[in-house]
Amino acid sequence: MNQMTDTKPVRRLRTGAEYKASLNDGRRVWVEGQELGSVFDAPHLAAGIDVLAEMFDDQFSPEHAGDTTYFEPRLGAVVSRSWQAPMSREDLAERRRMIEYTARKTAGTYGRPPDLGPSIAMGLWAYLPTFRKKKSTFAGLSPDFAENIERYMEYGQLNGITCAESLTGPQNDRSQPLAQAASLLRVTAVEKGGVRISGAKSVGSIAAQTNEIFFTNLAYEGTPPEACIWGSIPIATEGLKLVSRECLSNPGADPHDHPLNHKGEEADQLVIFDDVFVPQDRIFNLGDQELVSYYGRTCNWAHWHILSRLAVKAQLFVGCAQLVLDILGTARFQPVQALVANLIQYAQTLRAFVLAAEAQAQPTEQGVFAPDIPLLTAGRMYSIQHYPNMIHTLQELCGQGLVMRFGRKAFENPDIGHHLVELLPGHGVSGIEKERVMNFIWDLTTSSHAGRVALFENVNATPAPILRTRLFNEYDRSAHVTLARKLAGLD
Numbered sequence: 001m002n003q004m005t006d007t008k009p010v011r012r013l014r015t016g017a018e019y020k021a022s023l024n025d026g027r028r029v030w031v032e033g034q035e036l037g038s039v040f041d042a043p044h045l046a047a048g049i050d051v052l053a054e055m056f057d058d059q060f061s062p063e064h065a066g067d068t069t070y071f072e073p074r075l076g077a078v079v080s081r082s083w084q085a086p087m088s089r090e091d092l093a094e095r096r097r098m099i100e101y102t103a104r105k106t107a108g109t110y111g112r113p114p115d116l117g118p119s120i121a122m123g124l125w126a127y128l129p130t131f132r133k134k135k136s137t138f139a140g141l142s143p144d145f146a147e148n149i150e151r152y153m154e155y156g157q158l159n160g161i162t163c164a165e166s167l168t169g170p171q172n173d174r175s176q177p178l179a180q181a182a183s184l185l186r187v188t189a190v191e192k193g194g195v196r197i198s199g200a201k202s203v204g205s206i207a208a209q210t211n212e213i214f215f216t217n218l219a220y221e222g223t224p225p226e227a228c229i230w231g232s233i234p235i236a237t238e239g240l241k242l243v244s245r246e247c248l249s250n251p252g253a254d255p256h257d258h259p260l261n262h263k264g265e266e267a268d269q270l271v272i273f274d275d276v277f278v279p280q281d282r283i284f285n286l287g288d289q290e291l292v293s294y295y296g297r298t299c300n301w302a303h304w305h306i307l308s309r310l311a312v313k314a315q316l317f318v319g320c321a322q323l324v325l326d327i328l329g330t331a332r333f334q335p336v337q338a339l340v341a342n343l344i345q346y347a348q349t350l351r352a353f354v355l356a357a358e359a360q361a362q363p364t365e366q367g368v369f370a371p372d373i374p375l376l377t378a379g380r381m382y383s384i385q386h387y388p389n390m391i392h393t394l395q396e397l398c399g400q401g402l403v404m405r406f407g408r409k410a411f412e413n414p415d416i417g418h419h420l421v422e423l424l425p426g427h428g429v430s431g432i433e434k435e436r437v438m439n440f441i442w443d444l445t446t447s448s449h450a451g452r453v454a455l456f457e458n459v460n461a462t463p464a465p466i467l468r469t470r471l472f473n474e475y476d477r478s479a480h481v482t483l484a485r486k487l488a489g490l491d
């Protein structure tokens with residue numbers, strides 16, 4: 001922990017080196033069936049950790065300090081913006097600076113950057129009065145949920161911790177209404193000072209690369225009290241096993257060949273809780289069925305984060321499209337202009353949804369400003385419905401150059417390099433410069449890594465059918481019905 005006392009006000013910010021050192025904690029991670037000695041032993045995880053570490057170091061740079069840090073009056077200290085609770089509409093715009101910063105830093109490919117997990121902890125804090133009223137339904141253990149949430153917020157703010165969040169259960173047979181129950185996290189025993197839980201969470205994006213995991217179960221009819229648990233524990237907790245999916249990026253590749261993917265990735269893990277002890281001060285719900293259904297409300301800022309990140313990524317798509325027009329000399333073709341206009345429409349629409357949801361934000365019972373949920377849900381629907389088409393549009397603008405890429409070594413090869421130089425120049429750029437742009441767009445739209453990101457965008461915060469159900473259930477249409485009845489002559 002780096003407490004800098006020579007500046008005023010006090011800064012409680014971690015450096016990248018401190019963040020990296022905190023991951024050498026004995027966590028258990030498997031990649032391709034092999035347990036790692038250290039999370040840094042897997043090149044794609046290590047390279048992704050380097051990207052995250054840069055974000056910590058950027059907090060100290062004049063260029064990024066305003067985006068990544070803020071003064072927290074309750075603590076009298078400058079802390080990471082990841083943990084900021086927006087107490088006004090203006091605060092929402094300020095907090096969004098951090099989202100836009102992490103989106104730019106990762107080309108929007110990290111859906112769970114260091115400021116996403118904390119937004120869920122903050123989401124619980126936003127409903128503190130509700131959590132204060134609730135009690136454990138388990139005999140022998142009565143954690144004070146509200147006190148724990150407050151302490152956790154302060155811990156996160158003062159220590160700049162990073163956390164994964166995992167709410168969804170592993171995929172298994174969905175044909176039975178309660179099929180998910182088999183893998184739900186459950187309290188198996190109440191002990192002195194805490195509970196033991198078993199079960200699993202999937203997918204825990206970025207879990208291996210963070211300090212903590214924030215977990216609960218998604219509510220559905222019949223969720224038993226022992227599965228109504230909300231908490232957060234360090235990744236290195238005994239009994240926690242992280243099984244990582246395969247590597248999809250190109251860590252260690254020449255940056256020319258893979259401008260984005262050589263930096264590794266945000267990896268996803270199946271998180272197995274094998275008889276894990278959760279201390280009582282890390283429990284935010286124990287047995288209360290109503291609190292589990294607070295998922296939509298408490299994850300509101302995470303959903304706003306997701307849409308805000310996608311809005312930045314959409315702007316990046318526009319930038320990439322214009323670059324392609326410039327290097328191929330295709331800007332003069334009207335159909336090409338129309339394709340770019342489609343990308344601009346997408347980017348502007350996402351931005352409009354974000355701004356509208358902030359403009360319509362209302363304070364929660366704790367005074368935290370909550371973006372308008374139906375506007376966010378409609379925006380998220382729009383963003384995922386059109387995402388594949390935006391990728392396709394960018395690919396179409398690139399033509400053959402997107403796949404006919406040969407790598408730096410080919411350009412430098414004495415037998416073939418001069419042919420490539422001669423045959424492949426673009427409009428005002430050399431062949432190798434043109435290829436660099438195509439390499440970046442390949443990484444962003446078409447590579448294996450891009451495939452994972454596209455899947456992520458589609459389902460990471462509930463898939464389209466469930467978003468539609470939310471819109472149906474949560475959008476107040478009574479005024480529209482009144483108008484329709486009046487104009488139809490019914491009233």
Ligand SMILES: Cc1cc2nc3c(=O)[nH]c(=O)nc-3n(C[C@H](O)[C@H](O)[C@H](O)COP(=O)(O)OP(=O)(O)OC[C@H]3O[C@@H](n4cnc5c(N)ncnc54)[C@H](O)[C@@H]3O)c2cc1C
Binds near residue numbers: 112204455462
């Ligand atoms: C790359 C990636 C990263 C992710 N990261 C995280 C994370 O960090 N944290 C986290 O909590 N979750 C994460 N998720 C999980 C995500 O929340 C789930 O994928 C999502 O909730 C859908 O659940 P499922 O995949 O189990 O789909 P399933 O339940 O297996 O369903 C498959 C499909 O069937 C349809 N379907 C299923 N049930 C219904 C229904 N009741 N009504 C209508 N249609 C239905 C949907 O189209 C759905 O996509 C991630 C997912 C991916 C792919």
